[in-house]
Amino acid sequence: MNVVKQRSRKSTMLEAINAGMAHELENDPDVVLMGEDVGRAGGIFRTSTGLQQRIGSKRVIDTPLDEKGIVAHAVGMALYGLKPIVEIQFSGFIHDAFEHIMFCAARYRWASGGQYSCPMVIRAPSFGGIKGGFWHSQSVEAYFVHHGGIKILCPSTPEDAYRMMIAAIRDPDPVLLIEAVPLYRAMSANFVHDGQPTEIGRAEVVRPGADVTVLTYGPIRYQAVMAADDLAESDGIDTEVIDLRTLIPYDIECILGSVKKTGRVVIVHEAPLSMGFGAEMAAVIQEKAFGYLHTPIQRVAAPDVPYHFSIGDECYRPNAHRIGLAIKRAMAFEF
Amino acid sequence: MAYCVQNRGIKVTNRKKAPAKGKRKSTPPVAACPLADPEAHGIRQVMDAEGNLTGDLADPELPKKTLTRLYEMMVLVRAIDDRGWILQRSGRVEFWIPHRGLEAVHTAATIAFDDEDWIFLGYRHPGTLLLRGVPLVQLFAQFFGRADEPFKGRRLPTLMGDRRANVVPMTTQVGSYIPHACGAAWAAKIKGDDTRFLAFFGEGSSSRGEFHSALNFAGVHKPPVVFLCENNGWAVTTPTSLQTASATFAEKGDAYGVRNIRVDGNDPLAVFAATREARDLAPEEGATLIEAVTYRMGYHTTSDNPDLYRTPEEVAVWEAWDPLERMRKYLENKGLWDEPREADLWARCLADIDAAVHEAEAMPLPEPASMFDDTFAEPTWMLEEQRDQLLAELEPGE
Numbered sequence: 001m002n003v004v005k006q007r008s009r010k011s012t013m014l015e016a017i018n019a020g021m022a023h024e025l026e027n028d029p030d031v032v033l034m035g036e037d038v039g040r041a042g043g044i045f046r047t048s049t050g051l052q053q054r055i056g057s058k059r060v061i062d063t064p065l066d067e068k069g070i071v072a073h074a075v076g077m078a079l080y081g082l083k084p085i086v087e088i089q090f091s092g093f094i095h096d097a098f099e100h101i102m103f104c105a106a107r108y109r110w111a112s113g114g115q116y117s118c119p120m121v122i123r124a125p126s127f128g129g130i131k132g133g134f135w136h137s138q139s140v141e142a143y144f145v146h147h148g149g150i151k152i153l154c155p156s157t158p159e160d161a162y163r164m165m166i167a168a169i170r171d172p173d174p175v176l177l178i179e180a181v182p183l184y185r186a187m188s189a190n191f192v193h194d195g196q197p198t199e200i201g202r203a204e205v206v207r208p209g210a211d212v213t214v215l216t217y218g219p220i221r222y223q224a225v226m227a228a229d230d231l232a233e234s235d236g237i238d239t240e241v242i243d244l245r246t247l248i249p250y251d252i253e254c255i256l257g258s259v260k261k262t263g264r265v266v267i268v269h270e271a272p273l274s275m276g277f278g279a280e281m282a283a284v285i286q287e288k289a290f291g292y293l294h295t296p297i298q299r300v301a302a303p304d305v306p307y308h309f310s311i312g313d314e315c316y317r318p319n320a321h322r323i324g325l326a327i328k329r330a331m332a333f334e335f
Numbered sequence: 336m337a338y339c340v341q342n343r344g345i346k347v348t349n350r351k352k353a354p355a356k357g358k359r360k361s362t363p364p365v366a367a368c369p370l371a372d373p374e375a376h377g378i379r380q381v382m383d384a385e386g387n388l389t390g391d392l393a394d395p396e397l398p399k400k401t402l403t404r405l406y407e408m409m410v411l412v413r414a415i416d417d418r419g420w421i422l423q424r425s426g427r428v429e430f431w432i433p434h435r436g437l438e439a440v441h442t443a444a445t446i447a448f449d450d451e452d453w454i455f456l457g458y459r460h461p462g463t464l465l466l467r468g469v470p471l472v473q474l475f476a477q478f479f480g481r482a483d484e485p486f487k488g489r490r491l492p493t494l495m496g497d498r499r500a501n502v503v504p505m506t507t508q509v510g511s512y513i514p515h516a517c518g519a520a521w522a523a524k525i526k527g528d529d530t531r532f533l534a535f536f537g538e539g540s541s542s543r544g545e546f547h548s549a550l551n552f553a554g555v556h557k558p559p560v561v562f563l564c565e566n567n568g569w570a571v572t573t574p575t576s577l578q579t580a581s582a583t584f585a586e587k588g589d590a591y592g593v594r595n596i597r598v599d600g601n602d603p604l605a606v607f608a609a610t611r612e613a614r615d616l617a618p619e620e621g622a623t624l625i626e627a628v629t630y631r632m633g634y635h636t637t638s639d640n641p642d643l644y645r646t647p648e649e650v651a652v653w654e655a656w657d658p659l660e661r662m663r664k665y666l667e668n669k670g671l672w673d674e675p676r677e678a679d680l681w682a683r684c685l686a687d688i689d690a691a692v693h694e695a696e697a698m699p700l701p702e703p704a705s706m707f708d709d710t711f712a713e714p715t716w717m718l719e720e721q722r723d724q725l726l727a728e729l730e731p732g733e
Contacts, residue, residue, distance in 0.1 A: 073552055076522065077525075107506070115498035248715070250717075
């Protein structure tokens with residue numbers, strides 16, 4: 001393909017996800033897409049609009065309503081040599097399939113001495129901000145990062161969504177793709193739909209800065225940038241914001257490079273605080289860069305309670321204001 | 336012969352200790368073996384207890400060579416079980432899952448499928464691998480957890496498989512792999528391949544959601560898969576009566592639009608006939624659920640004690656329907672078997688097992704670094720760092 005001749009296209013996150021899946025479905029006959037309502041309707045969020053019409057119902061499959069069954073059948077398909085993309089309608093429904101993701105898909109290669117593998121993509125629409133309440137706004141990533149065998153990606157721009165989708169489908173191991181529901185239609189971006197995957201395991205410095213590092217992922221990164229911009233203006237604090245993009249394996253070089261430069265760290269995620277992904281970040285930073293830290297590592301997260309329906313988007317989900325307070329704590333802390 | 340009689344005489348399973356005084360007030364009545372009244376239980380048979388044709392299911396009339404191969408494998412499988420038990424009780428194998436009494440189902444079903452077909456194995460099925468050409472020493476290397484077996488010593492003894500034989504190892508959460516087999520069959524159908532699929536599981540697994548997922552998907556999408564439910568009476572300590580209120584496990588297929596049949600699981604020819612027909616119908620009809628009614632003569636595992644939940648009288652009822660005895664009598668009735676052949680077979684089996692045990696036990700254990708292999712296609716930096724640290728810490732100190 002001649003990239004130069006391809007025009008860049010303006011795509012929302014939704015369109016980018018659709019385009020990434022379409023590219024792989026059209027170019028690899030082993031790729032299948034399956035899930036509840038993904039075929040005729042194009043998924044309840046419409047991420048797969050038109051794909052069944054283009055590819056056919058044999059490979060874009062409306063399944064029975066059974067998350068465990070969907071993932072378990074995809075495991076079998078992957079064992080035989082297909083590359084299934086599985087849509088879980090909301091990540092809040094993924095727990096019924098947990099065993100098949102973590103103890104079957106993520107374990108088959110190891111448990112068979114390398115004889116079998118389960119290359120597959122599990123799409124988990126996640127995060128709050130859509131008035132979804134408890135079951136429809138969950139951030140489930142921490143349940144899946146506890147052991148190896150599965151990669152965890154979280155795109156938060158349309159181009160990342162497109163390239164991470166392609167990378168995930170082509171990866172030889174199972175991949176959990178955490179999709180940001182609140183971003184599906186929130187923005188659009190121009191990029192060339194050239195079928196090129198992203199490199200898994202690389203973070204992105206979204207906003208360079210010298211004083212303090214904010215480590216985050218998912219839609220909350222935009223709140224982090226807002227907080228950084230506000231504090232630059234009001235307090236003259238120069239904040240670096242890093243979008244981790246990949247949780248397993250995370251980009252340790254990028255993280256340590258920033259921490260060693262700033263000496264102050266704020267970790268932000270939408271998921272609950274305790275034993276969350278931020279806990280691992282804090283642990284690894286103090287192990288590998290203790291001498292560089294000027295102040296204790298700060299965390300901004302949801303409390304350890306369920307996502308509240310009527311006031312959760314405003315009071316439960318971290319926002320720019322709370323991130324700003326944490327940045328100030330990191331800057332002002334005195335021993 | 337003395338060797339063989341001695342071995343067969345060892346009651347390695349169900350060894351009965353005298354119950355403590357007053358512990359068991361009265362012996363509950365022992366139910367008759369359902370195989371003795373197949374019509375009443377909807378159980379299809381080729382042969383009766385004496386190896387005579389019942390006139391129900393037609394004798395598949397397998398070639399003589401196939402019949403003797405099947406019987407020889409059933410005997411070898413029993414001899415492996417006898418030895419596995421002894422190896423565990425003498426501390427040489429860590430764990431054992433006995434399969435005494437269950438020799439017929441998996442061997443007969445395996446030969447009902449072609450070698451290119453995929454089998455999702457349970458854990459009482461050594462005959463499947465052997466029938467597909469896997470050497471005996473490889474099985475014992477697996478039992479001993481040695482490095483040089485396909486799964487590199489990572490799995491419990493008897494949780495076997497081998498991709499080179501198209502035998503997929505089970506995911507150890509029993510029953511969880513039923514939809515994996517169904518999904519693989521569905522994949523073959525999508526790819527336009529003619530591969531057929533067989534999944535073994537026990538009646539206890541039919542209570543798991545995955546069984547219902549698999550049958551439900553199979554009814555809708557008609558993948559070429561045979562679900563073979565070995566109803567051996569006991570799921571660890573739980574009897575079938577506490578597993579389901581359905582009269583049979585086979586009839587659960589009706590709810591999902593999946594064809595089903597209930598056969599005598601101690602009648603290898605009935606198992607063969609039902610399984611072969613299901614395999615042959617798979618491209619057109621899709622899935623079949625077969626319930627093979629059999630009995631676990633031995634312990635659930637070497638960590639079990641059946642005296643806590645069943646009586647020796649119940650086991651004795653099933654002894655009369657021992658699949659080895661029935662198949663031997665069937666062969667004798669056909670003039671294909673006699674005492675000298677029997678003695679020679681047992682002697683060969685024991686000699687082969689001796690040789691395999693000695694060779695496998697001498698093999699090395701896996702290196703610690705190998706536990707990090709195969710987690711991903713390529714290890715992450717995280718795993719490499721953990722591996723290097725662990726290996727450094729395992730080095731003997733000064």
